[in-house]
Amino acid sequence: MVWPTGYDRRVLSEVDSTNAEAARLAPTLAGPTWILGLRQTAGRGRRGRVWSDPPGNFAATLVMMPKGEPAQAALRSFVAALALADALTQVTARPEAISLKWPNDVLLNGAKVAGILLETTGQGGQMSSLAVGVGVNLTHAPDLDTLEPGAVSPTSVLSATGANVDPETFLCLLGSAFAHWEDKLVTHGFAPLRLAFLDRAARLGEPITARTGRETFVGTFTDVDAHGALVLTTAKGRQTVQAAEIFF
Template structure:
């Protein structure tokens, strides 16, 4: 594909026939590339998810996209908002394509009717001058090709016309809009309204959750909000805990 719509939005768009990890490719090239440079492939052979998970799909049926972010004047502490910003952007891009509800699961998944269609992994550049946002979207996988019982694809979710360039262009437009608003506000999630917008789209808030913390401990409670650092607020009998990192499971009672 020529990706004409997407190429009109960003300064660099490199389409690879195959890549081990588009994040790795972009990190290695970052020094010579501008803000919002993009690398993508529909055949990623060594993709990674959070917590060391592997992300692999049949060639031609999913897309891996990495976007280089080189923000001007933003503190590194604000970079933790970018997985949430990217998830919100992707949810807005996919929502018009399917009949089901498209929502964000804290901190980095996009769901359709509760099933995962997209995962996001952000990685800091070694010199901390920016970061790379990697997104993997399941496009045309059939039900028997999905990696888990809680996964879905645009095809399985009912999308009838899957135009990869249109999906990518919509994602990039929404991502750039949110990024620029956040950047203009100096990385303030409240002034930029990013926190409120993410919270509104976040499927996790209001649900009973189990959070596997980096320490190995389980936190059981109700997700009640997102704080100014992008942390998930979980209410238990002991009070409210702010979770910066963890593997979240939505519980069904």
């Protein structure tokens, strides 16, 4: 496996959180760098939730200094999702089993196998770095009683497919796939990523619930717009949702 040109990588035997380490290292890095933690002691997911990370699972963060506005930087969640789909396809040889749950989860046989967490650093409204955190249940899935009500059931690559891959090998696959989709985004814009995401989108054309924290929208998942927002067809008409928790 060939590591992508222009990307560095660091493998740590133990770290509190790869996203936290990314924030600490960002000012010292000369270019995009993957940080892989073989063991996380304080992993976290979206909205500060605990991310279970037993040995054998994958926890890594890519530190980037992307150009453009924060909204453009946020499109890296789609880059990461598509890269995960490609990497998992190589590991499992089951592309039909992999789908993408807007905005930042990857499903295997309809169960959650991976999550993405984007965080930025900066001051005065200026972004200095972007951390693209990725967690994958390679060998273990979290217990059901640790999940919030309505959450998608978890799974692992090993339990669902029998495929056994170590984190460092998976990093090579993911790093190469991410570089591919990042190049497409920079060269051609979001349009090709949007189409690729829709081709693998979970529950497209089906009823879903989107909760923003202040509002709840129930409707048919119709589209992802040119800026990455979710488009629902509801009883009140077409609704565009920029950020939300999605429930099936």
